Amino acid sequence: MDHSRVAADVLKGVGGEENVKSVVHCMTRLRFAIRDDAKIDKAAVKAIPGVITTAEAGGQYQVVIGNEVPEVYAELGKISGLVAGTQTTTVDPDEPKKNLFNRFISMIAALFTPLLWALAGTGLLKAFLSAAATFGWIATDTSTYLVLNALSDAFINFLPMALAITAARYFKASEWTSFAIAGALVYPTITPLVGAEGLTFFGIPFTMVSYVSSVIPIILIVWLQSYAEKFLYAKLHSSVRRFLTPMIVVLIAVPLVFVVVGPISALLSGWLGEGIGWIFANVPWLGGAIMGGLWQVFVIFGLHWGFVPLFTLEFQATGQILLIGPVFAAVLAQSAAVAGVWVRTRDKKLKSLAAPATLSGFLAGITEPAIYGINLPLKRPFIFGIIGGALGGAIIAIGGVFSTAFVVPSGLALPALFGNGNMVFLGLGLVAAIVVSFLLTVILGFKDPVDEDAPAAVANNDLEVRSPLDGTAVGLSEVSDPVFAGGVLGKGAAVLPSSGAVYAPFDGVVAAAFPTGHAIGLRHADGAEVLIHIGVDTVKLNGQHFSMKVESGQAVTAGQLLIEFDVDAIKAAGYDVTTPVIITNAELYPEITSQVTGPISHGEPLYLAKSVEAVALAK
Structure with a gap:
């Protein structure tokens, strides 16, 4: 079915947009509230390819489409102003009954779905570029490399700005105000302030943390923005609220992130980093299990930045970084879990997304497409990745494996670990992380989503x-x-x-x-x-x-x-x-x-x- 053509022909047949009071859809049909029935060309509407039949009941003119009515309804929204605000609800009425974890995962999935292909594509490009640099196929000091690196790295670097748009749509806030807030978080003159001392805002001291590639801060602030905008629109006069509302929201929201979210994040990150550093010094296998199992969880909540000072201090004092070894297990375990999804799933869209996510995760350590697009929404692969990463991280930590450079953990960065510590334990840890995560995903499985574009299977049985x-x-x-x-x-x-x-x-x-x-x-x-x-x-x-x-x-x-x-x-x-x-x-x-x-x-x-x-x- 040509959904756009059907939508256009139906709209024309019912007398055009000006003849429609409102339109909603149910499971099978478009339901029009019509201004003047005489303007409907009923014979023409029935004859439209894709229209099954029409009906008139309850004061509505109903156009029966069948299973593809949501797609036709969406196309109707693109060519008219009828759709916005007319559908009774887009929220699952059972949503409030879900537990907090499931609601969080559902929200993350909704926010990242529009971004997944861009994440997957640029992540794969980053993986290929990293491989080319590792094997000496391209020099990192050339302008060609700089351009390709910008192409592959920009989207993940400015991820908060993309999330600002999807979060605004999800929470029904102003998209461009959200975009302005996110832009301030990653503004070129702001990022150098990360880790600087003595920062104040009108005398209020604050700690600047990095919001590059971050997720939770922008989601949280856009959620608050949605409430602030409703309040301001209700209180401000119509002559000034359209420009005063975004001005006030940005003026409050951005400093709120810097003064409140940043210090809290830094404090929690510091406690977490120092605690795990102590565990590594006294019970290394436990520290390795925590780093290998929960590193990706720390990344989701932005708590991983608390480890960067520890990495730096350890390297400055000893010339090596013990804490980073188990992170390799964490990254490869989540990559292996998404590889398991790639092998097991029967959903075409999921399989095509899992393929580049697997490669970018294994090669370049870019796990965002895998985590946010696949493992976390499916839940079980993410948990299996945590299990495999914890096991692999514990083994690597027992072997005293360390890095001689500050690197992004990935398959291509493994040479930074070679010859440093017990290589047998390194091999066992990496194999355990990959094999356990992969096999758990393939064998125990997950709930495969429905591929709505897949052709119906041929029925072999009554x-x-x-x-x-x-x-x-x-x-x-x-x-x-x-x-x-x-x-x-x-x-x-x-x-x-x-x-x-x-x-x-x-x-x-x-x-x-x-x-x-x-x-x-x-x-x-x-x-x-x-x-x-x-x-x-x-x-x-x-x-x-x-x-x-x-x-x-x-x-x-x-x-x-x-x-x-x-x-x-x-x-x-x-x-x-x-x-x-x-x-x-x-x-x-x-x-x-x-x-x-x-x-x-x-x-x-x-x-x-x-x-x-x-x-x-x-x-």
């Missing part, structure tokens, strides 16, 4: 769809919505629920968990896609009386609770709760047989979806 609800099974023709009743969106059956719970009808993956909780799409391993739509037009309830218990991309097992809803409240609001359960990719499952009617409990067979092969053989 699929028994079990009832997702308790109630009464009825034919699809008894659904009051003609789009469902006519089988336009797919074949199947319906259930009139007697209780408010939806359960998984088979083992599969959540292909779409709609934010309003009224519908869910599941994908079976054989390729079957099933839509469970609770009631008719219940999207208008905007999530009221519904509670989604799973999220998109999550693997589910037969009988697992998916949604809870209040049957009586929905009926009292005037909605039909008859729930269609349909196969939406009829090209793979063209026939429905053995359909059950009458009383039914969840988990009992509802109908049998015949695969295209079975139908062909029958003929």
